[in-house]
Amino acid sequence: MKKYIISILSFFPILYFTLLPAAPAQAESPFTDISSHHWAYPSIQWAIEHDIVAGYPDGTFQPNKAVSEAEFLKMFIQTYRQVDSGSTVKHWADPFYAIAQENNFVVKGYNDNSFRNQLINRQSVAEIIAGADGTPHLGDNAVQYLLDKGYSQGKTARTVQGYQGQDSLTRAEAIQFIKNVKEQGMQDIQARPNKIDMDQNAEKAEEKEKKDHFSNLFATDGMYALTKQEAELAQLINEYRVEQGLTPFKLSKSLTKVARYHVYDSIVNLKTDENCNLHSWSNQGKWTGGCYTRDHSNAALMWDKPKEITDGVYSGNGYEISYWHSSEATPDRALAAWKNSSGHNQVMVGTGSWSDLIVMGIAIDGSYAHVWFGMEEDVNGYFSQ
Numbered sequence: 368m369k370k371y372i373i374s375i376l377s378f379f380p381i382l383y384f385t386l387l388p389a390a391p392a393q394a395e396s397p398f399t400d401i402s403s404h405h406w407a408y409p410s411i412q413w414a415i416e417h418d419i420v421a422g423y424p425d426g427t428f429q430p431n432k433a434v435s436e437a438e439f440l441k442m443f444i445q446t447y448r449q450v451d452s453g454s455t456v457k458h459w460a461d462p463f464y465a466i467a468q469e470n471n472f473v474v475k476g477y478n479d480n481s482f483r484n485q486l487i488n489r490q491s492v493a494e495i496i497a498g499a500d501g502t503p504h505l506g507d508n509a510v511q512y513l514l515d516k517g518y519s520q521g522k523t524a525r526t527v528q529g530y531q532g533q534d535s536l537t538r539a540e541a542i543q544f545i546k547n548v549k550e551q552g553m554q555d556i557q558a559r560p561n562k563i564d565m566d567q568n569a570e571k572a573e574e575k576e577k578k579d580h581f582s583n584l585f586a587t588d589g590m591y592a593l594t595k596q597e598a599e600l601a602q603l604i605n606e607y608r609v610e611q612g613l614t615p616f617k618l619s620k621s622l623t624k625v626a627r628y629h630v631y632d633s634i635v636n637l638k639t640d641e642n643c644n645l646h647s648w649s650n651q652g653k654w655t656g657g658c659y660t661r662d663h664s665n666a667a668l669m670w671d672k673p674k675e676i677t678d679g680v681y682s683g684n685g686y687e688i689s690y691w692h693s694s695e696a697t698p699d700r701a702l703a704a705w706k707n708s709s710g711h712n713q714v715m716v717g718t719g720s721w722s723d724l725i726v727m728g729i730a731i732d733g734s735y736a737h738v739w740f741g742m743e744e745d746v747n748g749y750f751s752q
Contacts, residue, residue, distance in 0.1 A: 376706055387661060397422070398422050398428040399701055399706060400427040400428060400430075401427075401428045401430050402617060405430065405539075407543050410542050411428065411430070413542075413546055414545075417446070419446050419733045420444065420445075420538070420542060420595055428474075428538070430535050430539035432537060433486045433535040433536065433537055433538075434486070434487060434541050435485060435486055436476050436482060436483055436491065436501070437459075437464075437483035437484065439487045439597075440472075441463045442542065443495065443499070444463050444466050444467070446545050450462050450466070457693075457733075458480055458483070458593065459485055463506040464477055466474060467495075469497070469555060469687075470499065470559060471559040471561065472498050472499065473491075473499065473505065474648075479726070481598055485687070487536060488532060488533050488534060488535055489510075489530060489531060489534050490509070490510060490532030490533065491531075492536060492544065492689070493513050493519070493530070493532065494511040494655065495520060496509075496513060496548055496553075497509040498511075499517070500556075500557060501559070501560065502560070503559060503560050503561065507532075510530045511527055514527070516612065517551045519547065522534065522748075531682060539682065545674070550721055557698040563591055577672025581631045581634075588625050589676075589734040590623065590747065591752070592622075593618070596732070597623070597729045598729075599698040600729050600731050600736065601616075601618055601727065601750075601752070603698050604616070604727065604738070607680045607706070607715065608717075613717060616724070616726060616727035616740070617725060617726045618728070618749050618750040618752060619681070619741065619745040619749060620728060620749060621677045621680060621728065622685065622726060622727060622740070622749060623728035623729055623730060623739075623750070624677065624747075625681075625739050626672050626717075626737045627691050627730040628654070629687070629733050630652075630733070630736075633645070633735045634732065635651075636651040636736070637649050640658065640739050642658060642738060643658035643659060645659075645690075645737075646669050647667070652711075654675050669685060671685075672685050672687075672739075673739070677747070681746070681747070682743060683741045683742055683743030684742070685739050686721075687737060687739050688738050689735070689736065690704050690705065691736075692734050693734065694734070696734050696735055698731065698736075721740075723742045724741065725738045725741070725743075725744070727739075727741075
């Protein structure tokens with residue numbers, strides 16, 4: 368019998384059982400009105416550990432209590448700043464409003480304590496956070512900014528409408544909101560710029576970008592190889608002349624330099640003036656500035672430019688046709704406009720007094736195209752066609 372039992376057992380594998388360590392018990396909540404299973408409990412713990420918020424003396428946290436403007440401002444600022452409330456303040460939130468005012472935040476309770484105690488809505492929260500991130504956005508623009516940055520996913524949908532800007536915010540929601548903002552990249556608060564400052568900064572940045580765009584113009588004395596658009600416009604004009612049985616213009620390096628300087632001046636420096644046409648020049652360069660009017664009373668402003676810009680190397684007079692388009696000046700658009708204008712067309716095909724024109728300089732960039740013509744040969748030479 369004993370032998371039989373051994374032989375039977377030998378057919379079964381020996382099983383080893385390892386006891387896994389028991390999962391650690393979740394810490395109990397220190398608050399009487401919120402359990403450790405509450406959806407916001409991890410965020411509340413995070414906020415308490417970082418001295419952002421605390422419970423009430425009666426041992427409650429009151430996660431569903433709506434927060435006032437002052438309460439949210441305190442939570443938000445204490446996330447990024449160590450604030451000493453001191454003992455001389457008249458209102459417990461004074462230090463936080465002082466920081467808000469210093470950073471130009473959009474809040475109502477600077478000088479009226481009654482506003483401090485009013486419930487804050489989600490749109491006002493968006494304006495505070497957007498401002499603290501260095502933008503001047505307000506209203507729906509502030510909400511959209513938060514959505515774009517990932518600071519909020521909205522309340523019912525990731526849209527301005529789904530953000531529910533007029534809803535109030537509970538303590539639990541406020542903490543979760545602030546934690547999200549912190550984790551999505553806002554590492555510090557910045558001063559909210561005024562709209563005027565933003566506009567001025569944008570103008571300065573645009574001006575710098577324009578000047579940087581033309582850095583090659585001055586570094587190479589303005590006579591570098593033709594750009595693709597310049598070559599295309601030159602080709603279109605000369606093809607048009609050939610169609611009329613005329614000789615193509617030589618592509619003058621000197622006059623191209625003049626044309627490029629004028630495109631630069633038109634884009635960077637000239638201001639719109641209904642009395643001054645496209646042949647006008649600013650006084651922001653090493654040339655004579657002036658307003659060119661329809662009656663051509665200041666024609667010398669144009670004629671003398673080749674001598675001015677080339678320091679006398681090109682000694683002949685210069686004559687210009689110009690084009691502007693609100694979105695972009697292209698070679699096709701410019702040629703079509705000039706062909707449909709009697710005066711400009713006469714210059715291109717050398718009618719009458721323009722029959723002695725033999726050289727041409729080309730520039731086209733952005734919204735402007737300027738083409739210069741001359742009756743003298745160019746000492747600086749020509750671009751190949």
